[in-house]
Amino acid sequence: DGGITQSPKYLFRKEGQNVTLSCEQNLNHDAMYWYRQDPGQGLRLIYYSQIVNDFQKGDIAEGYSVSREKKESFPLTVTSAQKNPTAFYLCASSINAAEAGVEQYFGPGTRLTVT
Amino acid sequence: AQSVAQPEDQVNVAEGNPLTVKCTYSVSGNPYLFWYVQYPNRGLQFLLKYITGDNLVKGSYGFEAEFNKSQTSFHLKKPSALVSDSALYFCAVRVFTGGGNKLTFGTGTQLKVEL
8 A cells, every 4th residue: 555654543642751753655755744733723834854864844843853864754753842732743745845736645643642 | 925715614515515615815926726625533635736727627526626816716616515525625725935845724614514
């Protein structure tokens, strides 16, 4: 099966702990993205990566970190500095980030709950 | 700033009736517009996109969208709604940042199709 996998589906953490969300794709896409979804707010971009070993901040990067050491993988770490981390996190990829008309493909998401 | 707006939080329609989910955009330059659908606790699925050419774009599952430049709109339509179409629908616009292409999403419209 080709696609994007995110694990785990549900994740629970205590406040003050860092947590890493996994995102893997076997679509051979160059670009990968992380979004946060909150009710009534749509999707907001956290970080994106156009190519291995390169990434840029999105609109709400504070309190998050990423790495892109392999083309297939783009893990997101939610740090203790993120003030309101409870949300649904979506990973996406696209064939590249340079072409304007390419669509993004999404993983199934990870629901993070921090108490 | 480039953005999209979805003026309706929820749309209700009877099965078999036509449906419309509204989207308006604000961009500088040529718009690149997308529609996605999200089922509960799932990732987003790509439906269709407008890049250039015909104003009526056909997509997956019988959906289509009409691009109207004068009204800056990109409304999603389907001639005959199904109960299984009930989901959350997002409109998105491509934003070119110089660091690559990003998508900016609307806040979503919940579609409810009733028997």
